[in-house]
Amino acid sequence: MSNAAPFSTRRPTDWATPAMQSRVRRRYRAERRFRLLGLAAVTLSGAFLLFLLGSMLLRGAGGFLETRVAMPIDFARASLDVDPRRLQGRAADLALAGAGLEGAVDDAAVAAFGPDLGGRILSDGAWLRVREAIKDDPSVLSRRVVMSLPVASPIDVAAKGPGSVEAEAVVASLRSGDLLSTGLNREFLLSADSTDPTRAGIWGALKGSILTMLVTLLLAFPIGLLAALYLEEYAPKNRWTDLIEVSINNLAAVPSIIFGLLGLALFLGTFGLPRSAPLVGGLTLALLTMPVIVIASRNAIKAVPPSIRDAALGVGASPIQVVFHHVLPLALPGILTGTIIGMARALGETAPLLMIGMRAFIAAPPDGITDPATVLPVQVFLWSDEVGRGFVEKTSAAIVVLLVFLLAMNALAIHLRNRFETRW
Amino acid sequence: MSNHPPKITATHVNVWYGAKKAIDDVSIDIDQDSVTALIGPSGCGKSTFLRTLNRMNDTVANARVQGDIRLDGEDIYSPDMDVVQLRARVGMVFQKPNPFPKSIYENVAYGPRIHGLASSRSELEGIVQTSLKRAGLWEEVKDRLSDSGTALSGGQQQRLCIARAIAVDPEVILMDEPCSALDPIATAKIEELIHALKGRYAIAIVTHNMQQAARVSQRTAFFHLGQLVEYGATTEIFTNPREERTRDYITGRYG
CATH class of the missing domain: 1.10.3720.10 (MetI-like)
Structure with a gap:
């Protein structure tokens, strides 16, 4: 401190000199620059987040949905050997499986869509939906009903977006007959993993x-x-x-x-x-x-x-x-x-x-x-x-x-x- | 000064922080009926000494206390002494008002509650009311006991802290520069309060402010560099000090 100039010899600060003014302007510029940089950073990270969420939601939405095909099943003609009295409680699953329900559903698909397409149009789990429907209302067993059942994965993919050429053709023909519909895939939220994408759940x-x-x-x-x-x-x-x-x-x-x-x-x-x-x-x-x-x-x-x-x-x-x-x-x-x-x-x-x-x-x-x-x-x-x-x-x-x-x-x-x- | 034995007797007290000696062979008696002021320049050890009287120095990691401090003849540093009980008997008010971030009522009720001093809700309410009245805060807060204690003004907060201390019915109250963060009006209120509390509680107060020491205390101890320079009646210390260092300090030569 010994070599500092004594206050008496110091000239009063002139705040109006051009050099001082430009220093002030520089300070404001630096301030603005910094704020813009910060804003840009926030905007960028917000955009990334939106992009991530948006793309996930867009692609993932299909995963929560399933494509169904309307298919008639004539239970009266199918040779289902079920005792209606056993369709109560937990015995119902066994009774229906034992009665060959899965086969009956396959037969109905072949009857509705022909031997070629009928064998591969339905999801592996489609007959389980039929089983639930029967348990809900056993009276269908004596009637012919039209049910919406989930389609197999390749057709599901083609219905939701680009799929294989063959599946696209199937979808086009089903659409022309107005047989396809879309619904919430409840199984996705209620079941565990499966090798069949239509049955795989989270x-x-x-x-x-x-x-x-x-x-x-x-x-x-x-x-x-x-x-x-x-x-x-x-x-x-x-x-x-x-x-x-x-x-x-x-x-x-x-x-x-x-x-x-x-x-x-x-x-x-x-x-x-x-x-x-x-x-x-x-x-x-x-x-x-x-x-x-x-x-x-x-x-x-x-x-x-x-x-x-x-x-x-x-x-x-x-x-x-x-x-x-x-x-x-x-x-x-x-x-x-x-x-x-x-x-x-x-x-x-x-x-x-x-x-x-x-x-x-x-x-x-x-x-x-x-x-x-x-x-x-x-x-x-x-x-x-x-x-x-x-x-x-x-x-x-x-x-x-x-x-x-x-x-x-x-x-x-x-x-x-x-x-x-x-x-x- | 009084005809019964002193409330606290401290003899040959030494305190170290690590290798640094903060208190050097200090002996003081604190009287039951009077206010004892500890004065001295910053860093002279007066706060350190005050904190040895209720063993608050125990919380400082490297502090070491040597010597004999007795409360009513009981050695407070003996292994048989329950520190929790000691601090209930020797209450403390700190430099910066430090109410709990809870309601005014909870601030005062906390001490009696943890010590089980009230057997019923109404008894506890009574203790809270008496303590707030004694601290001169009741009229200002009686309609908002459930408001936060931290929402009060600085002076009110400090009086709340005093109410909190007297709610556990201590025998001694230690005050560590209680007015250093307050304006003159709030300070005057605290000083009035100290006058009112005198006699009921033995009070030891650390202060930077010599006028304050002269106004509130009957006995004054002057500390310098960890040593007790002079201890006696306040009037004596301020009008006719024996030591030159005391005279220099109270006349504003240093400090």
């Missing part, structure tokens, strides 16, 4: 995802939260806790497939838990999610003002009362944000679940957390690998379901967070 994978997420949440949230609380509130600050902190941070950055290998070796190899089960998937994803929850929770706990702790200690609250009455309620919004991020990541994980066998073909939804199952992202992966043309739209539809699940999960978490948010 419910198995969705239920698998829900069970897996439940296991993950129930393990990762309490363990992560308790670990964060202990490390922040109780643990002494020494070399060991530093080491633990570094390890947790590193764990959060480990590639997910390595957690899959760990799960494979530990849960399947050492503990002998069932392969492909949501239990093992959940355990593996909990390993992956826990560090994220620990880090976010520690930051949220750290952000609680020390004055609040002092205040509570000052009136004689015990350390655990300080934590549960004051620190935790104030940190909860941040902790929930971390949990959302962790769970969203876990929901989208595919690689570690492939390692523990969740890529198997599972044709029935899991009944519990130890049943074989698959999850939504793995189902997307599996269907995207299928040869059948019908699986293309199923893949997109599965992505739509995955995104809707993700949005629902986040909406719930944000709702919870806002409820716990305290203003000061």
Whole structure:
């Protein structure tokens, strides 16, 4: 400071000089430029998001729909040997299957569309619709009725968009007879995977995802939260806790497939838990999610003002009362944000679940957390690998379901967070 | 000054933060019936000393306290002392008003509730009302007890913190620069309050403001560089200090 000019010799600043004016103008230009850049970034990411959602919805919409063909079935002439009294309750399925309903439906298709087309026009699952219709109203067994039944995959593909030349011709002729209609594919939302695209459903994978997420949440949230609380509130600050902190941070950055290998070796190899089960998937994803929850929770706990702790200690609250009455309620919004991020990541994980066998073909939804199952992202992966043309739209539809699940999960978490948010 | 034994006796107290010594061999008695002011320049250790009296320094990771501090003859640093109970008996008001982000009622009711001081809802309401009245806040907040405590003005917040402290019926109240974040009018109200509370609670107050020390206290301790320079009747300290360092400080030569 010794060589600074004394104030008396300094000339008063002239704010009107051209140099000063141009400096001011430059400052405003920089400001505008920066704002435009920011706006461009936001617009670009918004456009990407819209493009993703738009294209998925456009392609996936077909996956939720099915093409049906109107077909007459004359039950009176078909030689169905069914005792009407047995068409009650659970015995009905057996009775109808035993009576040769599937064959009768095939015969009706051949009668309606000729021997060539009749053999391949209907979806494999079409007779199941007929079965449900009979169970709803057994009186049809004595009549001739026209039913709308789902068509086989190649014809379905051709009806919704470009298909094989042969199938296109079939669709054109059916359309001219006004026999085709479109309806909601309820089976897609209610059944599990199948080799036939018209019968493949998302419910198995969705239920698998829900069970897996439940296991993950129930393990990762309490363990992560308790670990964060202990490390922040109780643990002494020494070399060991530093080491633990570094390890947790590193764990959060480990590639997910390595957690899959760990799960494979530990849960399947050492503990002998069932392969492909949501239990093992959940355990593996909990390993992956826990560090994220620990880090976010520690930051949220750290952000609680020390004055609040002092205040509570000052009136004689015990350390655990300080934590549960004051620190935790104030940190909860941040902790929930971390949990959302962790769970969203876990929901989208595919690689570690492939390692523990969740890529198997599972044709029935899991009944519990130890049943074989698959999850939504793995189902997307599996269907995207299928040869059948019908699986293309199923893949997109599965992505739509995955995104809707993700949005629902986040909406719930944000709702919870806002409820716990305290203003000061 | 008084004819019964002091409420708190601190003898040969030393405090370290890591390797740095913050308090050097301080001995002070805090009287039951008077207000004791701790004054001194920034960093002289007066706040640190205050916080040893209810063991708030326990929460500082590398702080170490040595010496003998007794509350009614009980060693507060003995392993038998329950810190939670100690802090209920020795309440504290902090520099910055720090109400909980909860309603005014909840702020005051929290202490009695965790210590189980009220057996019924109406008894708790009674405690809240008495405490707020004693803190001179009742008339201003009686119609909005369910509003957030953080929505009050700074001075009101500090009086709420005092109400919160007296709700657990402490024997001693420690005040760590309670007016440093307040305007002169709010400060005057707190000082009036200290006058009103005197006698019922033993009060120790840390302050930067020498006029304040002169106005509210009967006894004053002057700290400098971690040492207790002089301790005696406030009138003596301000009119006829024994030590030159005290005289320099109160005449504004440094600090």
